[in-house]
Amino acid sequence: MKCKDLNEQIKIIDVDEFNGIYKTSNSIYSNSYSYYRSPKETDKFNTHFTVAPTDKGNGEFKKFHISFNFSKTGVRNAKIFFVNGKCTGYSTDNLLEFEVKEFIKYYEAHKGDILTIGAQFWEKVQEQKKIFNIRESKDSREFERRKHIQRIKSKVEDALLQREGVVAVDIDYKIKNGIKTDELAIIVFVEKKQNVLPKQRIPKTVQGIKTDVWETTLVPFSTATKTEPSETKSVINDSIVNPILGGISVGPFDLDLYGTLGIVLETNFGAKVMLSSAHVFMSGPHTIPGTHLSQPALPMGGHWPETDAGEFLMGFLGQPNNIDAALATVSHRNILPKTILQIGQTTGHDVTFPGDDVAKFGRRTQFTTGKVVSDTFTCNVNYPNFGTYTYYNQLRIQTVNPYDNFGLPGDSGSIVVNEDKEVVGMIMSGGETANDTKYTIANPIGDILRTFEANGIRFV
Template sequence: MATVDELVAIKERVEQELLGRPGVTGVDVGYKEVGGERTDQIAIRVHVARKTDDIPHEERIPEQIEGAVTDVVERRYELHVATAPLDFSAQADTTHYATLEGGISMGPSRTIDNHIFAGTLGAIVIDNATHAHAALTNFHVAAVDSGWHTGDRMVQPSRIDTGVVPSDEFGAILRATLSGQVDGAVISIDPGKDSACKIAEIGNVRGTRAATLGMAVRKRGRTTGLTYGTVDGISATVNVDYGDGLGVHTLTGQLSIAADTARNALFSDHGDSGSVIVDGDGFVVGLLFAGAGASTVANPIAAVLAELNISMCIGKSIIKDLKDSRKDFVKDKEIRKELQKELVIDKRAKDIRDVFKNGEHGPVPDPGPLGPGGQAGLEQRLRAIEDQLSRLGGFVGPELRPDLVSPLTGQETLTDAETRQLRGELEQQVADAVAAKAEFDAPPA
């Protein structure tokens, strides 16, 4: 049976030919469906706008490609942005948030062809250029079409959801991209406007992770709120129509999310575009931008951060836990150093050295300071003292002799390599957060 990596390699070799077939909307590697139910078999999946038996034989998807099992799934992808005429009534999440956070309604202040748009502010991020807080959403939520400009103002909640221009404006487009892998935009946050590195109904963001097949995920969006699903496809290539002026775009390396229908019928719907997708531990794995029925498609978060030159903002409580851990780590290291110093100048060793310095059994080697020889050199010098003591057993019994080596050998020395390893384990969790990492690395108070 082929591995996931082998299936991805086969998919990449044949996907352009498959995408060129009539009705095909995407190709990925994911779980095969039988009778509408997911199986545990992983296959190359071909997405089509409509499944039918009434197609020419030469256009049919073969049961195997290069020995890999295939599957055909019905998925017509649509952008999950909400649009309405200017006088449309409010719907979904109409909350005006005093503190900006992920999972809430937002949209552009401008109208496009007398229509207004709504999507989701996915998460608070750090602008790597300025280290300031900013908001993450989709290109098609903030920029909408080819007529956008840097500096276009945004409103929270969206104008569909009772947002008022200009009183509810919170920032403007800093950067936006619609590339072969990312549909994203970064929005500035106006001075005096508070923000928090968390997602409504989910909590603090802990960082980012790469999504894996079968991973349980969730999201909080403007329209469907908090929903649950599973990563059921990876390395997805999908065709999505971005409308007048932009046309159909092909995005590669995407994530496919299946709704957990036992908890929610849909994972996302129109207006949820821009939501971030989070694993069970609070790590962001993707940026939601389109869907097809109960299925959702998302950009991998690593590509989003790289293209937009941003880092994920980590929740304050997470930073506090890391800093507390670092303080404990530093404190423990200092205690170990003190113990080593006390051992080197241990008063018992000093007394022994003074007593037997010119004794009949010859001079005792001076342990001296702990120098380049490190712990091994110190042990050798202490064992030399023990050897001298063993020759004086006549009047210094074993029970009276000081144990000069065991305290040292029983407590491992913290080497530079170990220090780097421990620090790396802490920084692993916030490697994508430049501002958070700077705060973490600051000397403890």
């Protein structure tokens, strides 16, 4: 891509000739819109604006970016970021080296024009707020309804989890004759629908809220079996990786079990640490600090001590911390901090909401994308080597096609990121309902960070 091509492109960006607005996502928690102009025959690449709310739930647009696509599929692009109409910087992720140089050269030469275009677009957004229609009355009513149901769910979920065969409780739309309705209900996930004693039956309503019973499996996402990635993708993480980074296989040095190393971080006291699920780093509930880890994991061909990756530091399962997470030190290897295979460097952390687009890279299913469908999933997870632990208000994630897998056993510990590459969660388990809908469960990152900070560890 030559600078002159970029120069030609910027001249045809005129907010008055853009065709209109279309929704890219819409839920009761978040809305994202793009304001676009159809490509022309003379275009070298397509340029578009994307507008998204930063304060999810209040319906106010504050943040947007201009995207310059260097490939027809949009995989390689540069983005110029704006907040409240003011430029805050740019990103050149996924560009080839020569494209990065050309873009930076162009950006520095035409920054004034770019700032003007951003300001013009922001004015356009303000003028057309009615078109965006961020908070429709129906969405508002559903939002309040969901919050009301959530308050009731929090009061009854412990009692429901104690009933025979119940593994999880959540909020979703009631299913009738195999089809989802538009009626929100308390969903009770059971291992198998069967006849039970009257006192163990799930009531049809709870404090005026209807219930629905879904048959499901629910398992932790580590595994003792060597499994090939989906679609026979090449295994790029089954050898010794140096520098070490997120997305590669890892496991105890003395147990045929593996999961995914989520991410490598640096702490406030200068230590290099690996973050993953506790049931990936630990061989049992009494694993002592200093226990060694292998990368690759033993089922992937690891042979300790040659494949020594570090030592277990601390881990937490279930209550009172509400997480499945652990830290380990890094031994004898360089690191790529805050970096994940095929995702790149993460940019921080954030809260996520139903409707948000997310992605992850794990050892088993590698790179997958999906949507958060719930942040109220409460469950009992039974770990073969640890026992059963309870987790409240976890993230439930599905792919756009609910019959595909966002994660599978072997992906535990994988970091989940949003569209801005901010960390929002870490995978621990998942399951499949009787109608073949697959789902993945992740700890919210906020719970993980708070737990380690309470134990004297902050990440820098």
